[in-house]
Amino acid sequence: MTVTPPGARPRVLLAEDDQDHAFFTIRAFHEAHGDTVEMRTVADGEELLDYLNQRGEFADAPRPHLIVLDLKMPRKGGLEVLAELRDRDDLRVIPVVVLSSSDRTEDITASYATGANSYVTKPASVAGLRQGVSALARYWMGVATLPPGS
Amino acid sequence: MSVLVAGAQAAAAEPAALVHVAQVANFAVVVSAIVVLARGNSRRISSARAWALAMFCDLGLIIALGAFPVHDDGSLLRHGYTVVLVSVLLLVPYLLVRFAYALGAVGRTGHRAAATLTVVQLVMTMLSPPFPEEGEARTTWFNAYLVVVLVGWTTQSVLSAVGLWSAGRGQPSVVRRRMQALGTGAIVLALALVAGSGSSESATAQVVTTLMGVVGLCLLVVAFVVPSWLGAAWRAADLVRLGAAERGLMAAVTAQEVAATIVPAVVQLFGAAGAVLVDGEGRAVAAQGTADAEVQALVAELAERRSGEVVVRTQDGGFACRLQEGWLVVRPGRFSPLFGVAELNVLDRVGSFVDLALERCRLFEEQARSRRATEATNAELQTIIYSVSHDLRNPIISVLGYLDVLGREHRGELSGDGEHYLQRISVNALYMQNLIQDLLELSRIGRSEPAPQAVALGNLAESVAQELRAQHRDCRITVEGELPVVWMSELRARQLLTNLLDNAAKYRGTGTSVVVRAETADGGATVTVTDDGRGIPPHLREKAFDVFERLDAAHSDVPGTGMGLPICKRIVDTLGGTIALSGPPPGQEAGTTVSLGLPASVVLGWAPVNEPEKECIS
Numbered sequence: 031m032t033v034t035p036p037g038a039r040p041r042v043l044l045a046e047d048d049q050d051h052a053f054f055t056i057r058a059f060h061e062a063h064g065d066t067v068e069m070r071t072v073a074d075g076e077e078l079l080d081y082l083n084q085r086g087e088f089a090d091a092p093r094p095h096l097i098v099l100d101l102k103m104p105r106k107g108g109l110e111v112l113a114e115l116r117d118r119d120d121l122r123v124i125p126v127v128v129l130s131s132s133d134r135t136e137d138i139t140a141s142y143a144t145g146a147n148s149y150v151t152k153p154a155s156v157a158g159l160r161q162g163v164s165a166l167a168r169y170w171m172g173v174a175t176l177p178p179g180s
Numbered sequence: 181m182s183v184l185v186a187g188a189q190a191a192a193a194e195p196a197a198l199v200h201v202a203q204v205a206n207f208a209v210v211v212s213a214i215v216v217l218a219r220g221n222s223r224r225i226s227s228a229r230a231w232a233l234a235m236f237c238d239l240g241l242i243i244a245l246g247a248f249p250v251h252d253d254g255s256l257l258r259h260g261y262t263v264v265l266v267s268v269l270l271l272v273p274y275l276l277v278r279f280a281y282a283l284g285a286v287g288r289t290g291h292r293a294a295a296t297l298t299v300v301q302l303v304m305t306m307l308s309p310p311f312p313e314e315g316e317a318r319t320t321w322f323n324a325y326l327v328v329v330l331v332g333w334t335t336q337s338v339l340s341a342v343g344l345w346s347a348g349r350g351q352p353s354v355v356r357r358r359m360q361a362l363g364t365g366a367i368v369l370a371l372a373l374v375a376g377s378g379s380s381e382s383a384t385a386q387v388v389t390t391l392m393g394v395v396g397l398c399l400l401v402v403a404f405v406v407p408s409w410l411g412a413a414w415r416a417a418d419l420v421r422l423g424a425a426e427r428g429l430m431a432a433v434t435a436q437e438v439a440a441t442i443v444p445a446v447v448q449l450f451g452a453a454g455a456v457l458v459d460g461e462g463r464a465v466a467a468q469g470t471a472d473a474e475v476q477a478l479v480a481e482l483a484e485r486r487s488g489e490v491v492v493r494t495q496d497g498g499f500a501c502r503l504q505e506g507w508l509v510v511r512p513g514r515f516s517p518l519f520g521v522a523e524l525n526v527l528d529r530v531g532s533f534v535d536l537a538l539e540r541c542r543l544f545e546e547q548a549r550s551r552r553a554t555e556a557t558n559a560e561l562q563t564i565i566y567s568v569s570h571d572l573r574n575p576i577i578s579v580l581g582y583l584d585v586l587g588r589e590h591r592g593e594l595s596g597d598g599e600h601y602l603q604r605i606s607v608n609a610l611y612m613q614n615l616i617q618d619l620l621e622l623s624r625i626g627r628s629e630p631a632p633q634a635v636a637l638g639n640l641a642e643s644v645a646q647e648l649r650a651q652h653r654d655c656r657i658t659v660e661g662e663l664p665v666v667w668m669s670e671l672r673a674r675q676l677l678t679n680l681l682d683n684a685a686k687y688r689g690t691g692t693s694v695v696v697r698a699e700t701a702d703g704g705a706t707v708t709v710t711d712d713g714r715g716i717p718p719h720l721r722e723k724a725f726d727v728f729e730r731l732d733a734a735h736s737d738v739p740g741t742g743m744g745l746p747i748c749k750r751i752v753d754t755l756g757g758t759i760a761l762s763g764p765p766p767g768q769e770a771g772t773t774v775s776l777g778l779p780a781s782v783v784l785g786w787a788p789v790n791e792p793e794k795e796c797i798s
Binding site for chain 1: 570573574575577578580581582584585613617
C-alpha cells in the first residue's frame with residue numbers, strides 16, 4: 031500500500047454521525063490549517079471501513095493520513111472499528127485521534143488500550159471545539175511527522 | 181414386728197398432743213399431695229406422675245391404718261393387720277424407685293434389683309409366722325427377716341435418692357432443684373420411717389421422727405408442686421439466661437438469626453430434648469434434637485390446631501407455643517413430666533419475645549427491601565439524568581455553533597429586530613447549556629468521585645475569593661481565621677466553595693461583604709459563609725436546596741440555573757455532612773448565613789490561610 035506523504039495536502043478522514051458536529055469540526059480544521067487540509071467524512075463505523083477498504087462508492091477513495099474518530103456511532107461504534115484497524119497490517123499505521131463527547135474513564139482507557147494515538151474530549155462549545163481542533167491540527171500537521179507509507 | 185409399725189401406731193397408743201398434731205400434719209400433706217397429683221393432669225397422666233401418686237396413696241394408707249390399730253393380742257386378725265400394714269410400708273421404697281425409674285433417674289438394673297428385693301420382702305412377710313411381741317425373744321427367722329427388710333429398705337431409699345439427686349445435674353435450675361428436693365425428701369422419709377420403727381418408747385423420738393416424716397413428705401410435695409415464691413427463687417438463674425437470650429433476639433435481623441438464638445436457648449432453659457421454630461408457612465426455620473421426619477409430623481399436627489390456646493401440648497408430650505405466624509415447639513425432655521404452669525408461662529413469655537423479634541425482622545427486611553428499591557430507582561434516575569443531559573449537550577453545542585457562525589458571518593444580512601432575536605436565542609441557548617452542564621454535574625456527584633485528598637479549605641476559599649473579586653468588584657470577600665483541612669476531592673471542594681461564595685456575592689443585593697469563617701463542632705467543623713445582603717425569608721430556606729429552585733423573581737436578571745445549592749447539598753451529603761441556611765449572625769441586621777456541618781470523620785485538622793503567594797494547595 032501507499033500512503034501519500036502529507037507534505038503539501040494532508041488528508042483527514044472524519045468519522046462522525048452528527049452532521050452538525052462534522053460541519054463545525056471541518057470548519058475548525060480549515061480555520062486552523064487553511065484549505066490545504068483535505069477533509070473527508072463518513073457517518074458511521076461501517077462506512078469508515080468501506081472507505082478504507084475502497085468498497086462501493088469509496089472505490090477510488092485515497093488513504094487518509096489521519097483519522098478523527100467519534101466513539102458513539104450507529105451500525106459500528108468507534109472502538110469496534112479501531113480494534114479492526116489495529117488488527118490490519120496495512121491500516122494500523124494510520125494515526126487515530128478519538129474525538130468524543132464522553133469523558134468517562136472507561137471510554138478513555140479503552141480507547142488507548144485499543145490503540146488510539148490520542149483522546150480528545152469534545153469541548154462543550156463551538157469556540158472550545160475550534161481551539162481544540164486548532165491544537166490538534168497544529169500538532170498532527172505541524173509538529174508530528176505522519177507516516178510516509180509502506 | 182411392732183417395732184416397724186410402732187411409729188404409725190404411736191399416735192393412737194400414746195396420744196401425746198405434739199405427735200398427734202404432727203401426724204395430722206402428715207396426713208394433711210399426703211392428702212394434699214394426692215389431690216395435686218391426681219388433679220395435675222387428669223386426662224393424660226404421665227408414668228412418673230402415676231407412680232408418685234401411687235406412692236402417696238400408699239403413704240396415706242399407712243397413716244390411715246396406723247390411726248386405727250388392732251389391739252386384740254395374739255389373734256389371727258391382729259397378725260393379718262400387721263402383715264397388711266408391713267406390706268404396705270414395704271411398698272414405699274419400691275414405689276419411690278419406680279417413680280425415679282419412670283423419670284429415668286434410676287437405671288433398669290437398679291429397678292430390677294429393687295423389684296426383686298421388694299418381692300422377696302413381701303413373700304417373706306406373707307409367709308412369716310406371727311411376729312414376736314415386745315419383750316418376747318426374737319427367733320432366728322425374725323432376725324433374718326429384719327436384716328432383709330432393713331437392707332432392702334436402705335438400698336432402695338439410697339438408690340432412688342442418689343438417682344434423683346444426680347439426675348438433675350446439667351438441667352435447668354428449677355428441674356435441678358426439684359430433683360434435689362425429691363432425692364432429699366426420699367431419703368428423709370426413708371430415715372423417718374426406719375427411725376420411727378425403732379423408737380416407740382420415747383415420745384420425744386416419736387415427735388422427731390414424725391416431724392422428719394412431715395419434712396420428707398413436704399419436700400416431695402414441694403418438688404411436685406413448686407410454690408410460686410420458691411419457683412421464682414429457683415428460676416432466677418434461668419431468667420438470667422432467658423434475659424441473655426432475649427437480648428440476643430433483639431440483635432437478630434433475620435428469622436434465621438432469631439431461630440439460631442432462641443432454639444438452643446429454649447432447649448437449655450426447659451431441659452428439653454429439642455426445639456423447633458416453625459414459620460407461618462409450616463416450614464422449620466431451625467430445629468435442634470429433632471429429625472426431619474419428626475419436624476414434618478409436628479408441623480402436620482400443629483396445622484390441625486385451630487383453638488386459641490397459646491401454649492398447647494403436643495402428642496409426643498412436649499409443648500408448642502403459638503406465635504403470630506408459626507409455632508415454637510419444645511420437645512419433651514427426660515423431665516418434661518415436671519413441666520409446670522410456671523414453665524408454661526415462661527414459654528409463653530419466650531413466645532411473645534420471639535413474636536416481637538420476628539416482627540422486628542419482618543420490618544427490618546421490608547425496610548431493607550424498600551431501601552434497595554429506592555436505591556435502585558435513584559441509581560436508574562441518575563443514569564437517565566446523565567444520559568439525557570449528555571445527549572442534550574450535543575444539539576445545544578450545534579445550536580450555539582450555528583448562532584456563532586450567524587453572528588460572525590451573516591450579521592449584516594439581518595434587518596429590523598433580527599439581531600435582537602438572534603441575541604435572545606443565544607442567551608436562552610447558553611442558559612440551556614448551563615442547565616445541562618449543571619444537571620450533568622449534579623448527576624456525577626457521588627457517582628464518579630475524583631480521589632479524595634487533604635484539602636485546606638482556607639487556602640482554597642481564598643483562591644476562589646480571588647477569582648470572584650474580579651467579577652464582583654464592589655463586594656469584599658474575606659476568609660477569616662483558621663479553616664479546617666478536609667479529606668475530600670479537591671474538585672468538589674472547589675465546586676462547593678465557588679457555588680457558595682458566588683451565590684453570596686451574586687444575591688447580596690445592596691450588601692457589601694461576604695465572610696467565610698469556621699469553628700469546631702462535635703469534633704468536626706462548621707464552616708459559615710455570611711453575607712450582609714437582603715437575606716432569604718425563613719419559609720424559603722429549605723426550598724433553596726431543591727433542584728431548579730430560584731427563590732424569587734427579583735433576581736431573574738442574575739445569571740444562574742438554580743442548581744448551585746442542590747450541587748452543594750449533594751457534595752456535603754457525600755461527605756456525611758449537613759448544609760443549612762439561616763439568617764444574619766447576631767449583631768448584624770440583614771443577610772444570610774450558609775452553614776456547612778462537616779463530620780469529624782473528614783476533618784483532618786485546622787490551618788490558617790497562607791500568604792497569597794503560597795496559596796497553592798498541594
